[in-house]
Amino acid sequence: xxxxxxxxxxxxxxxxxxxxxxxxxxxxxxxxxxxxxxxxxxxxxxxxxxxxxxxxxxxxxxxxxxxxxxxxxxxxxxxxxxxxxxxxxxxxxxxxxxxxx
Amino acid sequence: xxxxxxxxxxxxxxxxxxxxxxxxxxxxxxxxxxxxxxxxxxxxxxxxxxxxxxxxxxxxxxxxxxxxxxxxxxxxxxxxxxxxxxxxxxxxxxxxxxxxxxxxxxxxxxxxxxxxxxxxxxxxxxxxxxxxxxxxxxxxxxxxxxxxxxxxxxxxxxxxxxxxxxxxxxxxxxxxxxxxxxxxxxxxxxxxxxxxxxxxxxxxxxxxxxxxxxxxxxxxxxxxxxxxxxxxxxxxxxxxxxxxxxxxxxxxxxxxxxxxxxxxxxxxxxxxxxxxxxxxxxxxxxxxxxxxxxxxxxxxxxxxxxxxxxxxxxxxxxxxxxxxxxxxxxxxxxxxxxxxxxxxxxxxxxxxxxxxxxxxxxxxxxxxxxxxxxxxxxxxxxxxxxxxxxxxxxxxxxxx
Numbered sequence: 001x002x003x004x005x006x007x008x009x010x011x012x013x014x015x016x017x018x019x020x021x022x023x024x025x026x027x028x029x030x031x032x033x034x035x036x037x038x039x040x041x042x043x044x045x046x047x048x049x050x051x052x053x054x055x056x057x058x059x060x061x062x063x064x065x066x067x068x069x070x071x072x073x074x075x076x077x078x079x080x081x082x083x084x085x086x087x088x089x090x091x092x093x094x095x096x097x098x099x100x101x
Numbered sequence: 102x103x104x105x106x107x108x109x110x111x112x113x114x115x116x117x118x119x120x121x122x123x124x125x126x127x128x129x130x131x132x133x134x135x136x137x138x139x140x141x142x143x144x145x146x147x148x149x150x151x152x153x154x155x156x157x158x159x160x161x162x163x164x165x166x167x168x169x170x171x172x173x174x175x176x177x178x179x180x181x182x183x184x185x186x187x188x189x190x191x192x193x194x195x196x197x198x199x200x201x202x203x204x205x206x207x208x209x210x211x212x213x214x215x216x217x218x219x220x221x222x223x224x225x226x227x228x229x230x231x232x233x234x235x236x237x238x239x240x241x242x243x244x245x246x247x248x249x250x251x252x253x254x255x256x257x258x259x260x261x262x263x264x265x266x267x268x269x270x271x272x273x274x275x276x277x278x279x280x281x282x283x284x285x286x287x288x289x290x291x292x293x294x295x296x297x298x299x300x301x302x303x304x305x306x307x308x309x310x311x312x313x314x315x316x317x318x319x320x321x322x323x324x325x326x327x328x329x330x331x332x333x334x335x336x337x338x339x340x341x342x343x344x345x346x347x348x349x350x351x352x353x354x355x356x357x358x359x360x361x362x363x364x365x366x367x368x369x370x371x372x373x374x375x376x377x378x379x380x381x382x383x384x385x386x387x388x389x390x391x392x393x394x395x396x397x398x399x400x401x402x403x404x405x406x407x408x409x410x411x412x413x414x415x416x417x418x419x420x421x422x423x424x425x426x427x428x429x430x431x432x433x434x435x436x437x438x439x440x441x442x443x444x445x446x447x448x449x450x451x452x453x454x455x456x457x458x459x460x461x462x463x464x465x466x467x468x469x470x471x472x473x474x475x476x477x478x479x480x481x482x483x484x485x486x487x488x489x490x491x492x493x494x495x496x497x498x499x500x501x
Contacts, residue, residue, distance in 0.1 A: 097281075
């Protein structure tokens with residue numbers, strides 16, 4: 001994996017870790033900003049069908065290295081978080097659990 | 102039989118037998134040397150550690166972050182390593198070296214040749230031996246001062262309480278979601294901090310959970326594994342090191358980091374009022390390691406406990422009794438994979454059958470499509486086969 005370039009103007013990067021990277025066969029995607037966090041999974045599903053069920057349902061999501069709740073999925077504790085909007089230049093990461101060892 | 106081959110077999114058998122005897126002698130010696138009668142300090146000795154220990158631990162004793170106080174805390178600490186594989190080997194080795202008082206090791210497997218490229222405490226001579234015995238033998242060779250306890254079994258909801266209870270801190274060095282949730286649950290219930298790590302292919306993760314430990318529902322406790330990953334990954338997406346592959350140093354790095362975090366925890370004083378160290382933050386970081394990335398280490402800031410966590414929230418119904426009764430089906434929770442079954446038996450042929458078909462047919466050549474990943478294909482393949490990995494048309498059909 002080389003250095004991941006800065007996203008172009010009006011966009012943000014989504015980094016794929018572990019099985020998310022194997023699933024998409026990519027290290028990252030570039031998506032248009034702004035995007036409410038609640039719409040992130042739908043945007044990714046459009047690019048990689050089945051990613052919601054196979055990867056996103058069990059992964060954790062960060063924005064600029066901070067853990068965030070995703071409202072659509074974590075509906076119980078979404079209230080405080082539903083306002084988070086991914087902005088231009090943000091770095092979003094999709095981090096599935098790794099369980100081997 | 103070939104007399105040379107015969108002699109080789111006899112020598113091999115004799116070596117295995119002698120190794121076992123040697124091991125028994127070493128264990129006897131270590132037990133005698135560690136017996137309390139030896140603990141009596143010589144007349145006039147007024148220092149907290151034995152003379153031998155000053156020599157052994159001198160290089161870490163002079164660190165301001167350890168000191169005599171930290172070493173004594175290590176000496177009185179009992180640490181449990183669950184899993185004697187790629188993570189458990191380096192983790193246990195460094196913990197033994199650092200001089201923890203008691204080191205427990207849990208694993209029900211035996212050493213295989215395919216373990217040796219990464220499970221550094223085992224050896225070619227110990228293939229077939231219980232992993233627990235092999236790892237303890239290795240650690241005892243490093244440091245006979247430590248008390249070792251082996252559990253030659255896997256952790257289960259039934260034995261978890263009895264195994265884990267006597268320890269101060271637990272390391273999750275296992276390889277499956279079922280054990281990860283079980284270990285996290287028992288650590289929440291018994292109030293033990295948990296140093297959890299994992300690795301696959303060229304990626305690793307590490308996080309210190311349930312630290313500080315606090316009763317269920319208490320906001321003073323750190324998050325548990327379920328707070329971080331409330332939902333297990335789909336069963337058919339769970340890949341083992343045997344299936345997905347693993348680079349030795351990747352899992353090694355993660356195990357070494359677990360030992361480091363454990364030493365830091367103990368030296369700072371688990372559950373003690375820390376004098377100089379500020380109280381551990383309730384929001385730990387998840388460390389991500391990607392060996393092939395230009396940024397190999399990333400640290401994610403996590404949240405405190407999840408208010409609706411199944412295990413550590415105030416509303417949790419999880420109890421020791423509930424766990425022991427087997428009311429939680431971890432296998433069911435993590436999902437069961439049914440083998441791919443798209444062909445009827447009469448539609449399948451073996452490689453041997455295929456060979457005889459090719460050999461007997463004179464005119465029409467058949468096309469053999471090999472859909473395994475190209476790394477598998479390159480290891481061995483049938484002459485004439487065309488390799489198109491399944492993953493390539495899987496991802497083509499997905500990407501729109």
